[in-house]
Amino acid sequence: MNKKTKEIIDKLYTTSSLSEPEYLDLIEGRTGEAEEYLRSLAVSVRKKHYGNKVFIRGLIEISNYCKNDCLYCGIRRSNRMCDRYRLTKDDILSCADTGYALGFRTFVMQGGEDPYYTDETMCDIIAEIKRRYPECAVTLSLGERSRESYKRLFEAGADRYLLRHETADSNHYSSLHPKELTLENRIKCLHELKEIGFQTGCGFMVGSPYQTKENIAKDLKFIEEFSPEMCGIGPFIPHKDTPFRDFTAGDAELTCYLLSIVRLAVPTVLLPATTALGSILEGGRELGILSGANVVMPNLSPEDTREKYSLYNNKLSTGAESAEKLILLKEKIASIGYEIVTERGDAIRK
Numbered sequence: 618m619n620k621k622t623k624e625i626i627d628k629l630y631t632t633s634s635l636s637e638p639e640y641l642d643l644i645e646g647r648t649g650e651a652e653e654y655l656r657s658l659a660v661s662v663r664k665k666h667y668g669n670k671v672f673i674r675g676l677i678e679i680s681n682y683c684k685n686d687c688l689y690c691g692i693r694r695s696n697r698m699c700d701r702y703r704l705t706k707d708d709i710l711s712c713a714d715t716g717y718a719l720g721f722r723t724f725v726m727q728g729g730e731d732p733y734y735t736d737e738t739m740c741d742i743i744a745e746i747k748r749r750y751p752e753c754a755v756t757l758s759l760g761e762r763s764r765e766s767y768k769r770l771f772e773a774g775a776d777r778y779l780l781r782h783e784t785a786d787s788n789h790y791s792s793l794h795p796k797e798l799t800l801e802n803r804i805k806c807l808h809e810l811k812e813i814g815f816q817t818g819c820g821f822m823v824g825s826p827y828q829t830k831e832n833i834a835k836d837l838k839f840i841e842e843f844s845p846e847m848c849g850i851g852p853f854i855p856h857k858d859t860p861f862r863d864f865t866a867g868d869a870e871l872t873c874y875l876l877s878i879v880r881l882a883v884p885t886v887l888l889p890a891t892t893a894l895g896s897i898l899e900g901g902r903e904l905g906i907l908s909g910a911n912v913v914m915p916n917l918s919p920e921d922t923r924e925k926y927s928l929y930n931n932k933l934s935t936g937a938e939s940a941e942k943l944i945l946l947k948e949k950i951a952s953i954g955y956e957i958v959t960e961r962g963d964a965i966r967k
């Protein structure tokens with residue numbers, strides 16, 4: 618590692634802030650030694666705030682219908698090969714019941730932007746989960762909605778909202794999305810979520826088509842300034858039924874390097890070791906945790922819908938819908954010196 622890279626890492630560690638050009642230098646200065654140094658600091662910061670705990674979130678993929686047509690996504694509306702499904706209120710509650718009995722204390726309801734799930738429908742489901750399990754957190758990942766809608770969902774009891782910004786560069790954003798989707802609106806939604814009181818998560822894909830190192834530096838600066846409670850960073854993985862089918866997947870090691878950087882830039886962030894990371898690299902999720910991540914999101918969705926919720930190909934099966942599978946996951950995480958805990962795992966407020 619050269620002297621300049623070390624100085625930048627030390628500055629990030631002590632101040633949690635860098636300029637955009639410094640983030641770029643950090644990306645360009647990546648070597649095995651820099652990775653290791655950064656990782657050791659990221660782990661120490663994560664330990665300071667969260668100890669050895671890894672939080673689990675029960676993922677419920679409620680619908681693979683989507684009105685949008687993002688070019689990278691396997692459930693985009695123009696993919697005619699996608700076998701569509703929607704979970705009913707009862708389906709969702711039954712996933713939550715199973716998850717609760719296993720020890721999950723956060724449920725993440727994720728889906729495409731499906732107009733079927735009106736505010737009324739979602740508020741009803743959220744309120745029922747909160748009525749049955751008041752000590753559990755409800756996280757939503759349902760895309761862009763109006764401020765009024767976010768407010769209603771929050772008032773119904775939802776605690777957290779994940780909305781990846783995807784890229785902080787507007788030209789890059791337009792190369793990944795159809796023209797009706799804009800970075801401006803995405804950022805507006807993120808600010809609204811925060812203002813309403815949600816623990817808010819942003820994030821991006823590593824190695825998405827046309828992404829430059831400068832784009833990543835911009836993403837890192839955006840994350841530092843937005844200071845989200847959660848941040849999802851995973852490698853891009855192409856899906857065969859999308860226009861990006863022939864692009865190569867993102868790099869797992871670079872993803873882990875960026876996880877470490879984000880841990881230092883936003884020390885208390887809840888940082889998942891994503892399923893995508895585990896899908897492109899054997900042991901990828903464990904490497905993510907060893908790089909500063911502290912969340913895993915096993916799937917609680919019904920077995921028969923899992924294949925259909927295909928955002929990208931070769932998705933790692935991360936089910937924990939049975940006690941046996943959850944024990945296996947706990948053992949994996951314990952083998953690298955960490956402990957899966959069954960608590961809500963809220964972000965520490967700064």
Ligand code: SF4
Binds near residue numbers: 685693694728760
């Ligand atoms: S990325 Fe999200 S909004 Fe875009 S098509 Fe896929 S599910 Fe829909």
